[in-house]
Amino acid sequence: MKTEKKANITTIPFLGDIILSGSxxxxxxxxxxxxxxxxxxxxxxxxxxxxxxxIKGAFGDIYAFCNVLVRVSPLxxxxxxxxxxxxxxxxxxxxxxxxxxxxxxxxxxxxxxxGLPSALHILxxxxxxxxxxxxxxxxxxxxxAHRGVNEVTxxxxxxxxxxxxxxxxxxxxxxxxxxxxxxxxxxxxxxxAQLPILLRGTSLHPGVFVGIIVxxxxxxxxxxxxxxFRTRMLGGNPNAARYSGVDIKxxxxxxxxxxxxxxxxxxxxxxxxxxxxVYSDFVTGVGYECIAVALLAGGNPVGVIFAGFFFAxxxxxxxxxxxxxxxxxxxxxxxxxxxxLFVIGVGLTDNHQVKKKSNKADAVAVVKQKEE
Numbered sequence: 001m002k003t004e005k006k007a008n009i010t011t012i013p014f015l016g017d018i019i020l021s022g023s024x025x026x027x028x029x030x031x032x033x034x035x036x037x038x039x040x041x042x043x044x045x046x047x048x049x050x051x052x053x054x055i056k057g058a059f060g061d062i063y064a065f066c067n068v069l070v071r072v073s074p075l076x077x078x079x080x081x082x083x084x085x086x087x088x089x090x091x092x093x094x095x096x097x098x099x100x101x102x103x104x105x106x107x108x109x110x111x112x113x114x115g116l117p118s119a120l121h122i123l124x125x126x127x128x129x130x131x132x133x134x135x136x137x138x139x140x141x142x143x144x145a146h147r148g149v150n151e152v153t154x155x156x157x158x159x160x161x162x163x164x165x166x167x168x169x170x171x172x173x174x175x176x177x178x179x180x181x182x183x184x185x186x187x188x189x190x191x192x193a194q195l196p197i198l199l200r201g202t203s204l205h206p207g208v209f210v211g212i213i214v215x216x217x218x219x220x221x222x223x224x225x226x227x228x229f230r231t232r233m234l235g236g237n238p239n240a241a242r243y244s245g246v247d248i249k250x251x252x253x254x255x256x257x258x259x260x261x262x263x264x265x266x267x268x269x270x271x272x273x274x275x276x277x278v279y280s281d282f283v284t285g286v287g288y289e290c291i292a293v294a295l296l297a298g299g300n301p302v303g304v305i306f307a308g309f310f311f312a313x314x315x316x317x318x319x320x321x322x323x324x325x326x327x328x329x330x331x332x333x334x335x336x337x338x339x340x341l342f343v344i345g346v347g348l349t350d351n352h353q354v355k356k357k358s359n360k361a362d363a364v365a366v367v368k369q370k371e372e
Contacts, residue, residue: 024303035342043328050331054320055317057318063202069208070205071315072312074267076208076304077214077263077265078098080211081260081262086299087232088235090235093152093155096287098259098261098262100162100283102266105132110190113190116192125268126269133263138260139154140158141256141260145249170280176278185277188277207269211266263290296336298343311336315332
C-alpha cells in the first residue's frame, strides 16, 4: 500500500521556493546581529537598548518608516542588478556608474517642457535612464565577452568616468546645469516628470514597490525560464553551458546589460522620485552598498528584498542608535559586514551539505547498478 506524502507549504510551487530561498539571508542576519550584540556589550552599551533605539529610529512613527521605504528603493534595484551577474558568475561592480547614467538619461528628458501627460513624461524619463545605463553596461559586457577583460576592473574604472561626467554636466553644461546655483546641480525637473508622493508630509514615492516587483519578476525569470537556466548554467559550469549550446558571449553581454538597466532604473527613480534634480554626488556609495546587498542575499532575488530592507533599516535607525546609546556610528557598517560574512558562511555550509548528499546518491546509484 502506497503512503502519500503529507503536503506542506514548502512543497507549493513558487511560494515554497520563496520561503526556502529567503531562509539563508534570515539566518545570516540573525547570526550577524547576535555577534554585533556582543561587540556592543563590549563597548559598555546594552545591546537590547541599542537595537531598540535602532528599531525606534526606523519604525518609531510613519515618517521614520517612510524614510526606510525611500532608502530601500535604489538598494533593491541595484542589488538585483548585481545578483543577476552573481548567478552568471560575473561580478558586475558598476552599479554606481549605472545609477549616474540612469540619472543623466532621465534628467535630460525630465527637464524638458514638452507639455506631456505626467504618466507619459515619467515613462519616457525612465526609459531614457535605462537606455543610457544599458549603453554604459554594454562596454564592460562586450570587453569581457569578446576580449576577456576583467569586468571588475573595467566597471570600477567606468564608475569614476560616470561620476566625473555627471560632475561636468551639472557644473558646466549650459543645456543641463542650473545657472547661478551655489552648488552643482541640474535644472529642476518638470512637475510632469516627478513621481507622485504617496503620503503627504513624507518623501514616499512608488519606487519601493517597483523594486519589490522587479525582484519577484527576476526570481521567476531566473528560476523557471530558459534565460534563467542559461544564466545559472553559465555561473555553475561555463564549459557545460558551452557544450550544451549556450552562446556564452551573448549571455555574458545580456546579463551585464540587464544589470546595468536595473542600476539605471534605480538612479532614474532616485532623481525623479526624490531629488527632482541631478546632483554631483546624489548616490555616492549606494552602488557599492548594492554589492553588499547582493552578497547578503546570496545572489537570490527574494533574498535581495530582505537584505535591501535590512540595510535600509540599519541606515535609517543607526543614527538614532548612535545618538541615544553612544554606540559608535561605525557599528552600522560593522553589522552589515558581519551579516554578509555569515550569509556567505551559511551558503558554503549549505553547498557542502548538498555536495555530500549528491555524492552519497551517486554512490548508491553505482552500487545498485553493480547489483543489477
